[in-house]
Amino acid sequence: MFTDSSFTFVLFGGTGDLSMRKILPALYEAHRAGMLAEGGKIVGVARHAEDRAGYIEWVNAHVKPYVSKNGLDETAWASFLERIQYVKLDLGKPEDFALLRDAVSELPGIRVFYLATGPSLFVPICHALAAVGLNTNSRIVLEKPLGYDLKSSNAINDAVGEIFAEEQIYRIDHYLGKEPVQNLLALRFGNALFEPLWRREWVESIQITIAEELGVEARGDFYDNTGALRDMVQNHLLQLLSIVAMEPPHSMDSDSVRDEKLRVLRALKPIDPRDIGKVAVRGQYHAGGIRGTSVPAYATEPGVKANTNTETFVALKVEIENWRWAGVPFFLRTGKRLADRVAEIVVNFRAVPHSALGPTALRPGANRLVIRLQPNETIRLYCLAKQPGEGMNLASVHLDLAFDQFFREGQMEAYQRLLLDVINGRLALFVRRDEQEAAWRWVEPILNEWAAANKPPKPYAAGTWGPAASSAMLAQHGTCWLEEEN
Structure with a gap:
């Protein structure tokens, strides 16, 4: 590079x-x-x-x-x-x-x-x-953030677009520069093993999580007017979703990749306002403890209004209305003051249709792919194997690709890759305007419904994994978040 x-x-x-x-x-x-x-x-x-x-x-x-x-x-x-x-x-x-x-x-x-x-x-x-x-x-x-809603985002894009051509504009999302995100493309489109399985016939569900241990730090004024849905879902999570779900591009040039991401964003099933309570959970952290250290409630953070209804946690059930993914739930989650700092994609494959080896082979998640973006960038494939000894007893085993161990050269940080791409004029890892508009268009009805309801977010203690309603939402579909299974 x-x-x-x-x-x-x-x-x-x-x-x-x-x-x-x-x-x-x-x-x-x-x-x-x-x-x-x-x-x-x-x-x-x-x-x-x-x-x-x-x-x-x-x-x-x-x-x-x-x-x-x-x-x-x-x-x-x-x-x-x-x-x-x-x-x-x-x-x-x-x-x-x-x-x-x-x-x-x-x-x-x-x-x-x-x-x-x-x-x-x-x-x-x-x-x-x-x-x-x-x-x-x-x-x-x-x-980011480029605007507060679709209208303000369009206003900024219109004004900037009068001065700079679209090919001069680089809307940065640093998650797109992370090494495992790049490897997700290589994994899918460079290996005959995975691409045939990457569809509704073989995938039960997909989870995408971006969890933070930190609170709002010194950004209380900004965050209280933004919230987790605008700050993380509209950009980072929907961009990761579009890469996970996109069709194979014609080539890896900038417009081919971004065209396929756009098709995913436009295929997102609109959330019916009447179903918001079933498919969207918003939470706000209260006082608690993280790794033995007491931390204050969000409402008492500097710059935050005492009676704030701003969410610091969001969990969503998302569906994509196309032939590849129809009927497969995508569960998105992000939050502050959670139990751990982690960003990962979990692909749960369907269980075998019949098992002569006992019920273990039929349990959900027996076969899964976990792509860890942070803090330790790894790809882990889980499958079942026979335990040593008498009888046919199955146990979960995994194959690991730990980048820092396999590749001798150091990994490039996301910002380093993206800045070099700007200097070299490569746009593939940057968000095009129509992608951004499609993301805002899907998110905005959720924002509007929450604003109209004017209800406080569900509380969760700092240092936990968010409101119980987040787990209940997955339980309705016979699954759970990865850390709950472990």
Whole structure:
């Protein structure tokens, strides 16, 4: 994934949390691995540091803790800092963008503008870039959330689309850059073993979970106006669902892959408002304990309204109305302050139609595929085998692909892969506008029904796996969440 093309990477929100924790560490790792063109430059844009020396001091203090799992390479770090320039700019003053134009006008290659800012600033920044002629020979990266609902999302996309062509716009979803997500495509479309089984005749159900131990941290103001459905389901979970369920693309070029994902999103069965209580669970964490540490209730977090009805947990039963998946339930789940930090996809295959080996072979989940996205990226295939000894007693065994053990070279972090794709002009792992619209169109009726009902979310103690209603929803279909079975 080496790029030999010069580039100028302009980072708006250059002193923000995302820049410090993810973006600059990812660029450093690409630099250390020799994946960035020698002449490529990084321009931090912010208003906190006075000059380049002050910005470099800020980067040294705030980025170093997040780089290099195997230790910091001081020589590589020093040469990485040489790439960095800085422009002090007030985003609320369009006239300041002339300073940015002057700073980058002589720098080489394609310009990448990364908007690591709040979505309310996306449109003003784009207009200001266009006003000083910086919307040509450029690409723009938009962080989520892109809007609050379909209307606001369309408003942002319309405004940005007047300034940048669709092929210049990179809507980032970092889950699409994770190694196991890429391996899911390889697993499905590169192996004759799995593709014939990847359909309703052989799949009983599929679970997709993104669970977090953390609460809202310092994002209370933002999160209380967003909630788990907007923050995680509309983007991350529906994108993972579309990759799991998509048809084989004609090729791996950007539009072929995104066309197939779009077909899945458009095939999602609309949720009838009368069925919301049966197929959608929303919860909110109360005080509890995680790994022996007491944590407060969501309603007492800084920035959160005391009488808030914002959900911190969502579980959904989803159906896809097409020939491949008709009748197969997809269970989606995400939440904060849950018992563990985990992101995984669980494919439960149907039991054998008749067993001469006893009831073990007939139990749900006897054959399953578990794709772990975090924290340990693995693919595990469960099947049944005879236990040693007398009699035909079956036991569950598994085959493992642990990426860090099988491949000697280190795995590439999601942001590193995605940033290199932006620089190299590869769009396949970024969300196209029509995908985003289809996701909002499906999610919005749920949001509207919850708002109209004005009922508080179901409580769950921090450190658990969410409200009991989440488990009850799966029990109605004769199954359970993976951790409950174990």
